[in-house]
Amino acid sequence: MDVLRRFKLLFILIGTGFLGNLLVIYYLQKGFTYGQIGLVSALSALGFFLFEVPTGVVADKVSRKTSVLIGIALFSFGSVILLFLRNFLMLVVYALISSLGATFVSGSVQAWLFDDLKHLGMEGRFREVMRDAKSLSLLVSAVTIPLGAFLAQFYGFTLPLAMTLAVEVLMFFVAFSIPEYEFKKPGVSYHLHVLGSARELLRRDILWFVLFSIFVALSMNQFRKFFEPYLGEMLAKNLGTTLMGSLGLLGVVEVLIKALPKLLGVRMRDEWSRKAYELAPILTPFLTLLSTVYMNPLFVVFLGMVVALVNAAFAFNFSVEFQHRIPSEKRATITSLNMMFSAIVMAVFYTLYGFAVDWLGLRKARLAFAVLLLGMGVALKVIQALGVIGDALELRHLAED
Numbered sequence: 001m002d003v004l005r006r007f008k009l010l011f012i013l014i015g016t017g018f019l020g021n022l023l024v025i026y027y028l029q030k031g032f033t034y035g036q037i038g039l040v041s042a043l044s045a046l047g048f049f050l051f052e053v054p055t056g057v058v059a060d061k062v063s064r065k066t067s068v069l070i071g072i073a074l075f076s077f078g079s080v081i082l083l084f085l086r087n088f089l090m091l092v093v094y095a096l097i098s099s100l101g102a103t104f105v106s107g108s109v110q111a112w113l114f115d116d117l118k119h120l121g122m123e124g125r126f127r128e129v130m131r132d133a134k135s136l137s138l139l140v141s142a143v144t145i146p147l148g149a150f151l152a153q154f155y156g157f158t159l160p161l162a163m164t165l166a167v168e169v170l171m172f173f174v175a176f177s178i179p180e181y182e183f184k185k186p187g188v189s190y191h192l193h194v195l196g197s198a199r200e201l202l203r204r205d206i207l208w209f210v211l212f213s214i215f216v217a218l219s220m221n222q223f224r225k226f227f228e229p230y231l232g233e234m235l236a237k238n239l240g241t242t243l244m245g246s247l248g249l250l251g252v253v254e255v256l257i258k259a260l261p262k263l264l265g266v267r268m269r270d271e272w273s274r275k276a277y278e279l280a281p282i283l284t285p286f287l288t289l290l291s292t293v294y295m296n297p298l299f300v301v302f303l304g305m306v307v308a309l310v311n312a313a314f315a316f317n318f319s320v321e322f323q324h325r326i327p328s329e330k331r332a333t334i335t336s337l338n339m340m341f342s343a344i345v346m347a348v349f350y351t352l353y354g355f356a357v358d359w360l361g362l363r364k365a366r367l368a369f370a371v372l373l374l375g376m377g378v379a380l381k382v383i384q385a386l387g388v389i390g391d392a393l394e395l396r397h398l399a400e401d
Contacts, residue, residue: 003120006178007113008133013171014105015137018148018160020254021228025243026157028229030085034362038354040088040095041225045350047099048343055103064112065180071104072172079165083158106339112180114323119181127320134262134316142259149251153244197334201341206325208389212281213318214342215380218349219284219373220311222366223291225353227304228254230362234297257304262312274395276313281380283310285373292367321395 019026027037059067078098081090110130117123148160200206228250235246287303326334356365384393 003116003178004129006174007116007129008136010109010171010174010178011133012137012140013167013174014109015134016140016144016167018144018163019152019157020141020145020148020258021224022145022149022152022247022250022254024226024228025232025247025250026085026152027091029157029244030091032088032091034226034357035355036088036091037226038350038352038357040091041350041354042347043092044095044099045343045347047096048103049340049347051100051103055100055108058104059108059111063180064108064115065175065178067104067108068112068175069172071101071106071108072168072175074098074101074104076165076168076172077101079161079168083161083165103339106335108335110319110323111335112178116179116181126323130320131316138259138262142255145254145259146248146251149254150248152251153247197337200326200334201337204390209318209322209325209393210338210341212380212393213314213322213338214345215373215376216280216284216311216314217342218345219281219288219377220307221346221349222353222369222373223284223288223304223307225350226357226362230366231297231300231304233362234295234300238297253301253304256301257308261305261308273313273317276310277317277395280310280314281377282374283307285370285377288366288370289374292363292370295363317395 024037027040032040055067055071058070074097078094078101081094081097085091085094113129114123114126117126117129122129148163151159151163201210229243231253232243232246232250235241235249236243239246284307287307291300291303322335322338353365353369356368359365360368383389
């Protein structure tokens, strides 16, 4: 199996899950409140803040491959904790372990792929390879998530969680088999390397680009956070069943609003992909607002499909553009710093949103946050239109192509 095929298989396994966001129902079944779940989500995000830079430096100064292998091993450890989840402390430990694992993998795996392609003289194929890898990953998840959901509905959550652990073990061996060509360590100290990477991130064209991506991610997270119980209660009411009794259908919905729209978003023609990228900061909170106005399950699922399509195109374009803008020797650390800044924002959001749901209820909390984010999105587009930030948000790699 050649290098590209192994990388594609690795991305498929990384994206393969049997529960996805249905985990929130597992937490609710275990007796945790929305406030507790929001707090744990915040701690997970803070884990990214604490761990991203050290793990990014491991990738840049030790090796990308080593960083990815450590992260995958931590994923497996976290899955074991989740399998035996008994109390809030264990949930906190799981959140921190899983976020630590994610920081070892995030940035590192893409930097590893980019540098291997560069070594093979195939740097220009990065967008194509990423598109193919994400597409295959989404197709596989379109099968595994409904499978896991139905297994959870009829047999409990233990079986799909055990299957997730098995995939993570396989993932480790696939990553181990991929070569890392001519990895070069930076010749500066740890502190100078981090400071140099931070200076790159503070460049005007990168800083505004990163802030833009964080805002869109926040809007997307607001639509998705607690979406499963929100829709599940609607389905249960319409079908005369319970939240647990709707798990299988929610697994199918996960495919409809996650895997398939993301597949279309990743493979969208460049012209339409650019339009989705530009509309994301306004369209996402607007559709979230609509999901609270007319609470029909089919309508809400349709909105979820549109949101996922737009945000998949946005995330794909951002990822490719970001890799083109940053220097190779600091690639993983800069990516980690970006994730770290995002984690601070997400941690505050998850804490506030979780307790707001406990206080206001799901519908009112969704509405309030959607209105706030829509206003911020409009303000951001006005700033861009006035030329205050220049061309920092433009997709330059598409112009180059």
